[in-house]
Amino acid sequence: MKSLYLLAAATLAALGVLVALPMSFVGLQAIFPHLAEGSLRNPFGAWSATLANTATLTLVAGTLKLGLGVAAVSALIGIPLGALRGLFQVPLARFWDAVFLVPFLLPPYIAALSWTMALQPRGYLEQVAGFNLGPLLFSPSGVTLAMGLAIFPVVYFAVSRSMAATGARLADVARVFGASPWRAFMRVTLPLALPAIAASLLLAFTLAIEEYGVPAALGSQAGVAVLTTAIERRLADWPIDLPGAALLSLVLVALALTAYAIQRAVIAGRGFETMTGKPAPLAPGHLGAWRVPVALLFAAVALIAVAAPLASMLAAAFTRHVSAGLSPGNLTLANFAALFDARGEAWEALSTSLSLATGTALLAGAVGLLAAWCVAGKHVPGAAIIDGLALLPAALPGVVVGVGLILAWNQPFWPATPYGTWGILLLSYTCLLLPYPVRYVSAALSQIGANLEAAARVHGANAAQALRRIVLPLVLPGLAASMLMVFAVASRELVTSLLLAPAGVQTVSIYVWRQFEQGSVGEGMAMAAVAVGVSLTLMLAATLIRRRQPA
DSSP states (O other): OHHHHHHHHHHHHHHIIIIIHHHHHHHHHHHOTTGGGTOOOSTTTTHHHHHTSHHHHHHHHHHHHHHHHHHHHHHHHHHHHHHHHHHBOOTTHHHHHHHHHHHHHSOHHHHHHHHHHHHSTTSHHHHHHSOOOHHHHTSHHHHHHHHHHHHHHHHHHHHHHHHHHHTTHHHHHHHHTTOOHHHHIIIIIHHHHHHHHHHHHHHHHHHHHHOOHHHHHHHHHHTOOOHHHHHHHHHHSSSOOHHHHHHHHHHHHHHHHHHHHHHHHHHTTOOOOOSSSSOOOOOOBOOGGGHHHHHHHHHHHHIIIIIHHHHHHHHHHTBSOGGGOSOGGGBOSHHHHHHTOTTSHHHHHHHHHHHHHHHHHHHHHHHHHHHHHHHSSOOOTTHHHHHHHHHGGGGSOHHHHHHHHHHHHSOTTOSSOOTTSHHHHHHHHHHHHTHHHHHHHHHHHTTSOHHHHHHHHHTTOOHHHHIIIIIHHHHHHHHHHHHHHHHHHHTTOOHHHHHHOOTTOOOHHHHHHHHHHHTOHHHHHHHHHHHHHHHHHHHHHHHHHHHHSOO
């Protein structure tokens, strides 16, 4: 029992440092505007100047408009495709599933930079087709569309899985009783899928309002002002506005938590089950004459959302001079060769990101394993707090985590601080990605009977020994898959890297961002191609591990 309490205390302490401490300082800085000076005077003094400012209202309105717009685009693309995938025998169905994973796994800032190279005046589209879509891209509609093309897979997979679970069997019953195909879909199939649709749209909204890369890359030219970029500017531009950044962070967290809470409420208690005994196999319907048009529809979405940005990225990566255009004489491997020059900035950025991603995967895996284990039926003191802290980062925007870490560790009273070192990046990545191992391990633990640990305890094992010898081997596939996911995402995280990276330290994301700003597009896109390749490989490996894990 003593070892159980020690493990719970260690887990709570780790979560306190990773999650509670930075979030507490965001709240404290928002309340006490002079906290950075070591003073608690004039509490709430910055609230009226910041929150009552019309500029703040514009930022909130812009953020909500962007989130709702992205959710709408995701719905327009994801719901029809998801319904077709779930209810019918779509040609090359598994292939489309794999392809539609790419835009969601592709870092949004890389996708935005790729769209810029393709659609801007004298971009790749104009070189190939003779016209450009720059006015569309650099507009509020263009920013919304670019983000929607990256986020729609959230809706697609939720809808396809939900409708595949119910199949068309109940709709067929409605048709037997005289309903038309469209009426059966609207009155039977769609209502059963509405909880999944609503939850996925709320998730799309949350992802959109938390995104920094796309608004930062396109927003200034498009006239799109949102909270994430405004928070970053208050920390990056002189004079630094810590109270304003903290207050805007609280507003953004409130929006994200509200959407997250609504999503959880929509999902809760909305399951359904068959009452007819052994479930019958749900065979998808035949498309008949619609087989080719549906295949062309899937191909068109894949071409626009996946092939176009990837082709633009690779074209820039293999180009010697961007201004020289697409021509055989302008192709080169020099941009990739520069990445592996041990004396160059690119190699340092790549090695730094890989090292940080490895450390993040190990730390997040260890803390996530302990958190999930403490909560899963252990009834240890503080289990509810552990559960809340472990899952809170799922609703925290990266820019807010960065603000919290700056405020928490840039205080004069700390005898030692990770601020100004690579350790602050490790803390930020671990905080943001902690929900991955928590969710994966929790799912694995739900399949393990409590009698296994009880048997180990009967034979003299303490809690730590039971965790190491019984639980860990059983949840290892899920834990390994989650750590691969953490590694892949941490290796290309942008906003906290921009906010927290010490002077002279570059990561992959910073390198890509800076190269694009400086006009060295070829080397930046070569680095982006390597990052995307690593991320996709690791995430596909994680997916395969999860699928092969015994139920």
